[in-house]
């Protein structure tokens with residue numbers, strides 16, 4: 001048997017710039033940059049003050065290739081299928097540009113209350129091509145996975161979903177959904193922004209057509225950076241932008257005006273314009289290195305164990321929380337009837353405690369910078385607010 005050792009990681013607060021009195025439990029909103037990532041970005045900005053140090057081969061190509069290799073290892077795919085994108089909406093828009101609706105195959109399945117970056121590109125696609133969107137809601141008898149699979153049929157062209165719902169952390173079984181999609185030749189497009197970096201994700205097993213990740217949450221990277229996995233089925237597809245670097249022979253800066261009708265190799269065609277962001281890309285690399293150092297499985301396990309402390313306390317205070325087998329290990333959503341979520345957030349903030357409220361849930365998303373005192377402060381403060 002293949003046994004993998006999973007370790008609990010001790011609190012990593014000293015790697016971050018978080019003052020003692022701040023209780024930051026809001027990774028699903030935005031992760032703080034670690035000191036290492038911040039230093040890498042600072043060094044990147046120094047390079048821009050001395051552009052003679054910017055090397056075409058290194059900074060425009062090989063360093064970005066290393067970043068793709070590092071990302072690909074974490075998600076068990078080839079770096080040749082990885083693109084650099086600025087946002088989830090950019091990636092989803094690229095996917096939507098490559099999905100062709102027909103008269104009989106024109107329905108897109110999404111979840112109810114899905115994050116808008118994975119909704120608007122589909123709204124535009126169906127509006128321009130006489131298609132329709134069907135939203136899958138949760139219900140008590142059936143899981144969302146089962147409900148979704150039940151709705152997949154010949155009329156469906158694409159399923160565009162996250163692997164956890166961003167409002168409450170409800171988890172979907174992507175491997176099962178992927179099998180159902182393949183049975184009906186349905187394209188699978190994933191927004192993994194709320195789980196990549198905090199949950200082990202094997203894209204080699206899930207086999208989506210596209211998978212998109214914004215970096216500034218669980219990937220611990222800088223804002224305005226992200227990744228897109230493009231499967232072999234679409235690797236010769238159309239990019240969102242027509243970039244010069246995406247064209248054949250762009251490595252030779254002296255011949256860029258020998259315009260090319262062909263794209264460059266692999267997924268390079270899908271990379272965003274000005275992908276070689278000299279300031280932010282070193283930060284992206286430093287964040288990936290941190291994830292490799294800790295190990296995503298270890299992060300997942302640690303957050304799951306730590307979150308049990310909060311869940312137990314919330315239960316004792318009378319909050320409704322999603323059952324353990326339904327929720328992602330790194331996500332807690334809590335509901336208390338008759339409690340004004342906005343007011344709770346405001347009062348917590350006055351006490352330097354930071355969480356979010358989304359679609360009626362208090363969303364609590366700690367990370368490795370949090371310690372047990374943080375959890376106790378949150379629970380104490382919630383107790384005072386309720387009473």
Ligand SMILES: Cc1ncc(COP(=O)(O)O)c(C=O)c1O
Pocket residue numbers: 028029086087088089090115117162166191193194214
């Ligand atoms: C599920 C999900 N996807 C994507 C994003 C960010 O999207 P974008 O990168 O398009 O701003 C968020 C932000 O909260 C999110 O929760």
